[in-house]
Amino acid sequence: MTTKAKPARQIEPGTYEAYMHDCPAVALLSTISNRWVSLTMCTLGSYGDAMRYSHISREIPGVSQKMLTQTLRMLERDGMVKRTATPTVPVRVDYELTPLGQGLYGLLSQVRDWAADKTDEVDEARAHYDTRKTDQ
Amino acid sequence: MTTKAKPARQIEPGTYEAYMHDCPAVALLSTISNRWVSLTMCTLGSYGDAMRYSHISREIPGVSQKMLTQTLRMLERDGMVKRTATPTVPVRVDYELTPLGQGLYGLLSQVRDWAADKTDEVDEARAHYDTRKTDQ
DNA sequence: CTGTATCCCAAAAGATACTG
């Protein structure tokens, strides 16, 4: 039936293959690996306290109201963010990281710091790449 | 990144505000915070050696050749990945992480492991959220 | 103030075909 030498691939637990084919984990990683998600998590996490909607909005460069609301909803649904609405007039809504969200923030903040630290190095690599491509 | 003119706010260095308004770093963080970027980096990093194009392609669930090529190009340009073409027939191309890329992988792998570990907890949070929203 | 609801466009991504 098959002409392939290896019809069924065995994936050993704990190997690199185990990660990539663990679809639920890949799906969650894909969800986290999103521009507005990481910026929102970093904003809430680095402030370290509950923030009002308008405050978050001001702190994230270029985010639209639609995307911020959408992202906060998703993070709330995933249990990363706790939303607290105070029924004053006008209404006041605060967002803060849950313990789960704080755990993720601990990792994302390292990525953020890495990015800040390596910005120059990456810029140089880009300039070098573009120069080579233009020259030849 | 920001198109609007910002009022001259005073931002103390080292504060949480310093991070979010350091636009080059935010831009780089936004670039990294991408589904195919993180999956590609995790695949290359966890394999720990050079991988052929077709090998990478097989290891990333659902990636199209267009997106994989585009992502690898971007990572190469940013200095994260080294591309080596061997002019055999047919051609053989290998990709591997640079030291810069390995540094980032060290952080992304932790995010990946976190995602694998917290998948169940996130699923529960989603189920709880959806139940509450349906009931009321 | 904090949203929700539309409309709409641009960009991202998938599918397919073709090539060195």
Place this chain on the structure above:
DNA sequence: CAGTATCTTTTGGGATACAG
């Protein structure tokens, strides 16, 4: 094998209006 080129579809995301 490892792409490139082109086309189509889908999604992301901005603008606007409006409501609790």
